[in-house]
Amino acid sequence: MAVYTQLLVRRYLSTRIIPLIAVAAVGLCVALVVIVVSVMSGFLDNLRASGRTLMGDVVISYPVQGIPYYKEFIADVLKLPGAAAATPLVDTYGLLRMPYPGGPNKDVVTAQVWAIEPETFSQVTELDRTIWWKPAASPQEALAMAEDDPRRQQDLSGLYEDAKVLRERATDRPGALLGMHVSIVNQRQRDGSYRPRNSMWWMPNHEITVTLVPISEKGTVSQSNSRVFKVVNEVMSGVFQVDKNRVFIPLKEGQELLRLDEAPIVDTTAVPDASGNYPVIGTSPARATQILVRAKEGVTPDELRVQVAEAYEQFYLQKSADESVRTRPPAAEYVSIMTWEQRLRDLIAPVEKERQMMRILFSITYLVCAGLILAIFWSIVSEKTRDIGILRAIGASRMGVLWIFLRYGLTIGMVGSGVGIALAWLVIRNINAIHMALGNDAPPWLYVTFFLLAAGSAALTVRALTRSRILSVLLWTVATLALVGIGTGLVLHRGFLIWDPAVYYFATIPSEMDWGNAWITAVGAIVFSVLGAAVPAARAADIDPVRALRYE
Amino acid sequence: MTMHPHSTPPHAAEGVLLSACDVVRTYRMGRVEVPVLKNASIDVKPGEWVAILGSSGSGKSTLLHLLGGLDRADSGTVTFRGEHVGGYSQSRLDRYRNEHIGFVFQFYHLLPELNVLENTLLPATIGIGRFEWMRRQGEIRDRARMLLERFGLSHRFRHRPAELSGGERQRVAIARALMHNPDVLLADEPTGNLDAKTGDTILDMIAEQHRAGLTVVMVTHDQWIAARADRTVHLVDGRVA
Numbered sequence: 069m070a071v072y073t074q075l076l077v078r079r080y081l082s083t084r085i086i087p088l089i090a091v092a093a094v095g096l097c098v099a100l101v102v103i104v105v106s107v108m109s110g111f112l113d114n115l116r117a118s119g120r121t122l123m124g125d126v127v128i129s130y131p132v133q134g135i136p137y138y139k140e141f142i143a144d145v146l147k148l149p150g151a152a153a154a155t156p157l158v159d160t161y162g163l164l165r166m167p168y169p170g171g172p173n174k175d176v177v178t179a180q181v182w183a184i185e186p187e188t189f190s191q192v193t194e195l196d197r198t199i200w201w202k203p204a205a206s207p208q209e210a211l212a213m214a215e216d217d218p219r220r221q222q223d224l225s226g227l228y229e230d231a232k233v234l235r236e237r238a239t240d241r242p243g244a245l246l247g248m249h250v251s252i253v254n255q256r257q258r259d260g261s262y263r264p265r266n267s268m269w270w271m272p273n274h275e276i277t278v279t280l281v282p283i284s285e286k287g288t289v290s291q292s293n294s295r296v297f298k299v300v301n302e303v304m305s306g307v308f309q310v311d312k313n314r315v316f317i318p319l320k321e322g323q324e325l326l327r328l329d330e331a332p333i334v335d336t337t338a339v340p341d342a343s344g345n346y347p348v349i350g351t352s353p354a355r356a357t358q359i360l361v362r363a364k365e366g367v368t369p370d371e372l373r374v375q376v377a378e379a380y381e382q383f384y385l386q387k388s389a390d391e392s393v394r395t396r397p398p399a400a401e402y403v404s405i406m407t408w409e410q411r412l413r414d415l416i417a418p419v420e421k422e423r424q425m426m427r428i429l430f431s432i433t434y435l436v437c438a439g440l441i442l443a444i445f446w447s448i449v450s451e452k453t454r455d456i457g458i459l460r461a462i463g464a465s466r467m468g469v470l471w472i473f474l475r476y477g478l479t480i481g482m483v484g485s486g487v488g489i490a491l492a493w494l495v496i497r498n499i500n501a502i503h504m505a506l507g508n509d510a511p512p513w514l515y516v517t518f519f520l521l522a523a524g525s526a527a528l529t530v531r532a533l534t535r536s537r538i539l540s541v542l543l544w545t546v547a548t549l550a551l552v553g554i555g556t557g558l559v560l561h562r563g564f565l566i567w568d569p570a571v572y573y574f575a576t577i578p579s580e581m582d583w584g585n586a587w588i589t590a591v592g593a594i595v596f597s598v599l600g601a602a603v604p605a606a607r608a609a610d611i612d613p614v615r616a617l618r619y620e
Numbered sequence: 621m622t623m624h625p626h627s628t629p630p631h632a633a634e635g636v637l638l639s640a641c642d643v644v645r646t647y648r649m650g651r652v653e654v655p656v657l658k659n660a661s662i663d664v665k666p667g668e669w670v671a672i673l674g675s676s677g678s679g680k681s682t683l684l685h686l687l688g689g690l691d692r693a694d695s696g697t698v699t700f701r702g703e704h705v706g707g708y709s710q711s712r713l714d715r716y717r718n719e720h721i722g723f724v725f726q727f728y729h730l731l732p733e734l735n736v737l738e739n740t741l742l743p744a745t746i747g748i749g750r751f752e753w754m755r756r757q758g759e760i761r762d763r764a765r766m767l768l769e770r771f772g773l774s775h776r777f778r779h780r781p782a783e784l785s786g787g788e789r790q791r792v793a794i795a796r797a798l799m800h801n802p803d804v805l806l807a808d809e810p811t812g813n814l815d816a817k818t819g820d821t822i823l824d825m826i827a828e829q830h831r832a833g834l835t836v837v838m839v840t841h842d843q844w845i846a847a848r849a850d851r852t853v854h855l856v857d858g859r860v861a
Contacts, residue, residue, distance in 0.1 A: 070746055076733070466710065
């Protein structure tokens with residue numbers, strides 16, 4: 069292509085305001101799409117990552133009554149080619165009697181209680197990573213921690229070791245791990261750290277009483293059981309609902325409280341002995357309501373799920389065929405065997421749909437870009453009609469003229485997309501800081517600056533008025549009003565949180581750029597910019613040079 | 621001067637560089653057809669300076685446009701070096717305008733976004749591809765500077781047309797027209813927008829180029845200006861008088 073097209077496009081871009089408006093419009097459209105979709109993609113990624121780290125790859129679930137002989141089944145699962153680790157757990161809802169306030173009337177809260185085997189549970193999930201009170205990993209972290217929560221300056225290695233075995237090792241008492249937001253003590257700061265609301269009630273110094281209600285095979289509620297646990301540590305998974313509700317206790321204690329532990333079976337039809345006890349005729353095995361399995365590297369959750377389902381079928385058939393087994397495991401069709409993604413389907417699917425919908429809705433902005441560029445270029449071509457005639461007189465071809473305007477649209481699309489991606493990147497990287505700034509009152513220097521700018525703008529309005537420049541008077545008046553409006557808005561602004569972690573599942577807004585989506589958006593904006601420029605460009609190419617030269 | 625108001629095309633006429641023979645051009649103004657040229661003919665020899673004299677609306681600019689390949693005749697022929705310009709393909713016609721013709725207009729017609737040097741370079745940037753431009757850029761820029769210096773514009777290279785006087789703009793337009801060493805300079809009222817003194821300067825410049833061997837066809841309605849040409853063709857109501 070000839071050199072003049074490049075030269076003219078450069079000059080048309082750099083010497084005029086209108087194309088800059090088009091660049092800004094394309095940039096804003098691109099930034100809008102990229103920011104919204106990136107945040108939603110980040111949310112989905114967090115959801116997926118948390119799902120996997122909190123529950124492993126495959127979950128076998130038979131709530132309330134639980135799966136008997138789970139240890140044997142876990143042994144079978146561990147023989148599977150795709151399974152790396154497996155762990156049993158008992159999950160239920162219960163009541164926690166908190167140590168506060170002082171006096172006999174303590175707070176009682178409901179919680180989701182997970183009774184776990186900490187060693188195997190850590191192999192399947194990332195419990196270790198989520199333990200909050202632990203010694204610093206590096207001197208830098210120790211320094212950061214020293215400036216952070218004062219509680220973190222003490223020696224936390226004991227708490228950390230206790231958390232890993234879910235037991236207070238010094239006294240061998242059973243321990244409990246509380247979600248970070250279960251108690252009222254930890255107050256999240258805007259920078260993500262925590263400060264104690266009341267140091268006296270720092271949970272690892274206290275005990276809680278866990279009350280669970282066993283449910284019989286008939287589905288009736290039995291006598292509730294309570295037990296005191298020493299809080300050995302707290303966990304922070306980053307998923308607000310988990311951190312707000314979940315409590316971990318040792319599996320053995322959980323089974324005992326729910327009467328899912330191993331127990332003798334007595335013959336109540338027989339004659340009791342002298343002490344009134346019926347004869348023991350067997351043993352009811354301990355049960356787990358869930359078994360979590362982690363896949364080996366390179367094995368997908370779906371592949372593992374198929375293997376686990378087959379293993380369970382075998383396990384069931386084997387136990388059913390064994391005459392000596394009194395308590396049969398539930399048949400495979402009654403047991404839920406799902407991947408973590410399937411378990412979170414009700415959460416993931418709506419977000420995926422929302423993201424898709426957002427993409428479609430925001431894609432309309434492409435049409436806005438194309439329409440805007442078409443309108444701007446139509447006016448530019450009208451204005452440049454004589455230039456087109458001059459170029460044709462000097463020997464420029466129709467294709468050359470067409471290419472000038474297509475290239476102009478292409479450049480606006482490319483520059484606009486670049487600006488949009490850079491803007492989106494800046495916003496996404498700092499989205500939590502921006503959110504935090506919105507959450508605070510506006511600093512005085514900011515609104516004072518706006519008022520000073522408004523004063524300057526007002527002075528220019530007066531100057532324009534004395535010179536009888538109507539357009540200038542209008543523009544400076546609008547600018548003054550806008551600046552006063554922004555300044556007043558900032559004075560009246562009281563911090564508010566848009567992203568409430570209680571509503572949005574995660575404690576922080578995802579701040580990772582979805583680059584794949586960003587490039588697709590940029591390419592889309594460029595294509596639509598060129599399409600918007602195509603009609604005026606074709607019109608320019610069709611202009612009769614003689615008429616163009618006579619154009620006034 | 622040779623005129624062929626109703627004769628056969630002088631394609632084979634010896635020593636003719638550019639000619640129009642019996643050209644007819646009618647424009648449509650809404651529903652009305654306005655005949656502008658009615659079987660007009662003109663021959664231009666190499667190195668000749670021909671003035672086309674006529675009143676407003678006589679069709680002189682239209683004839684210039686036909687000679688320069690900017691427009692096509694409804695009938696009749698335009699020939700350049702014996703070749704039928706009307707038979708050129710669109711791309712060949714674009715090349716014809718770029719390589720063989722230099723246009724100078726009454727209203728200068730410079731591109732306002734480009735500076736003086738860039739306006740002068742325009743025919744070269746249109747006529748050659750990127751690789752040739754990269755190879756010959758220095759030589760081409762030197763020629764543009766040389767032309768502008770010769771026309772007294774060495775201090776105006778970086779200025780935009782809006783910063784120049786009318787005379788300076790027309791000098792830039794002539795430099796642009798000469799950039800590609802054209803065979804014919806087609807000037808449409810080149811002094812029509814200038815005061816008498818500046819107009820004389822412009823005519824002196826054109827005369828200088830003519831003396832150097834350039835063929836010039838100039839349209840004017842002023843017989844004193846036409847008098848500077850080698851010969852004058854009178855155009856009255858679309859016909860050569």
